[in-house]
Amino acid sequence: MISFYDLRAVTRRKAGGIKMVVNNVIDSGRYLFGDYLSIFEEKYASFLGVHSCVGVASGLDALRLIFRAYIEMGVMHEGDEIIVPAHTFIATWLAVTDNKLKPVPVDVDINTFNIDSTKIEAVITPRTKAIVIVHLYGRNACNDQVIALCNKYRLKLIEDNAQAAGAFFGNRRCGAIGDVAGNSFYPGKNLGALGDAGAVTTNDEALAEVIRTLANYGSKKKYVNDYLGFNSRLDEIQAAVLYVKLLELDSDNALRREIAKYYCKHISNEKIILPVGAGDYRMITDWEEHVWHVFVVRSKNRDALQSYLKENEIETLIHYPIPPHKQKAYQQWNFPSFPVTEQISDEVLSLPMSPVMKSADRRKVVEVLNKW
Numbered sequence: 001m002i003s004f005y006d007l008r009a010v011t012r013r014k015a016g017g018i019k020m021v022v023n024n025v026i027d028s029g030r031y032l033f034g035d036y037l038s039i040f041e042e043k044y045a046s047f048l049g050v051h052s053c054v055g056v057a058s059g060l061d062a063l064r065l066i067f068r069a070y071i072e073m074g075v076m077h078e079g080d081e082i083i084v085p086a087h088t089f090i091a092t093w094l095a096v097t098d099n100k101l102k103p104v105p106v107d108v109d110i111n112t113f114n115i116d117s118t119k120i121e122a123v124i125t126p127r128t129k130a131i132v133i134v135h136l137y138g139r140n141a142c143n144d145q146v147i148a149l150c151n152k153y154r155l156k157l158i159e160d161n162a163q164a165a166g167a168f169f170g171n172r173r174c175g176a177i178g179d180v181a182g183n184s185f186y187p188g189k190n191l192g193a194l195g196d197a198g199a200v201t202t203n204d205e206a207l208a209e210v211i212r213t214l215a216n217y218g219s220k221k222k223y224v225n226d227y228l229g230f231n232s233r234l235d236e237i238q239a240a241v242l243y244v245k246l247l248e249l250d251s252d253n254a255l256r257r258e259i260a261k262y263y264c265k266h267i268s269n270e271k272i273i274l275p276v277g278a279g280d281y282r283m284i285t286d287w288e289e290h291v292w293h294v295f296v297v298r299s300k301n302r303d304a305l306q307s308y309l310k311e312n313e314i315e316t317l318i319h320y321p322i323p324p325h326k327q328k329a330y331q332q333w334n335f336p337s338f339p340v341t342e343q344i345s346d347e348v349l350s351l352p353m354s355p356v357m358k359s360a361d362r363r364k365v366v367e368v369l370n371k372w
């Protein structure tokens, strides 16, 4: 079986370094707020090119804390509107609704899978406070139009950078483009811990300080509580693992890029649409920016294609089969339909992709796909 993402092999490749730092943590006797947290926060901030990084317990917490902090700071208020892409993992929306803010979805672009910036201005109202862009599948979602809208209407630009650690928008890293970003280090992400972990990254020092305080029971000074905070920590073991894995993030992403290029060059089947739409890899203009968290193709007969690949011992996944606005959890909200997002959820299929994928395996994936 060719696995979608062989997490064991991914970890094994760095096992020496990981075991060494985990042993250091065990021996140190400090399991929270120790040296590895500070080192990782500093290294990840400088990797992205931002002033502040606050380690937290997960990517969802990072996003929730961003909205919570803006509410505490008086920038946002209950019922304010937050523009989000219709096509994303549900965490993007949960961070908004969890803070009693209103998600205002915008449909996405069929070729990039990212928010369609031409459709944003029509939904902006006096209550709109922010645009959330999600760098989905590892591809930057920002463009000049999004930035211009944020400036024109004085909106915060919030990045959901769960899937694009290491990616670029021009010469800026994703996670360092907007006012603030939520990052996830869930094990399967490009920069993955050995458990849950996340971080907020920003150049806004005041915001970072509020988030750091909120994540620690609302307390800056022990037993003195400024906010009704909660507990969301990035522990020492995860911080140490992330510190080791960050050293090779760029080279791991380069390996993903090679697989993506191989797929784009060699997959040739008119029933399968490559991530650029037209099916010509030369049309991808952002090769050096994209980090291919997943490699997504489209097909009108997606389910048949997935079964066929399974019969041929190739594991695939669907990101995502049901969009947030169609979920039972959001049933009461009566969202309108988002045709491109709905088409995408019926057609997308994610092929095996990882920095440890063998060349024989990618060759087999292409051969099997081309025979379909």
Ligand SMILES: *Cc1c(COP(=O)(O)O)cnc(C)c1O
Pocket (backbone or CB within 6 Å): 058, 059, 060, 061, 088, 089, 091, 092, 134, 160, 162, 163, 184, 185, 186, 196, 197, 198
């Ligand atoms: C993974 C993910 C999250 C949430 O991250 P967790 O660490 O699992 O909480 C948020 N948004 C997107 C787009 C994701 O893919």
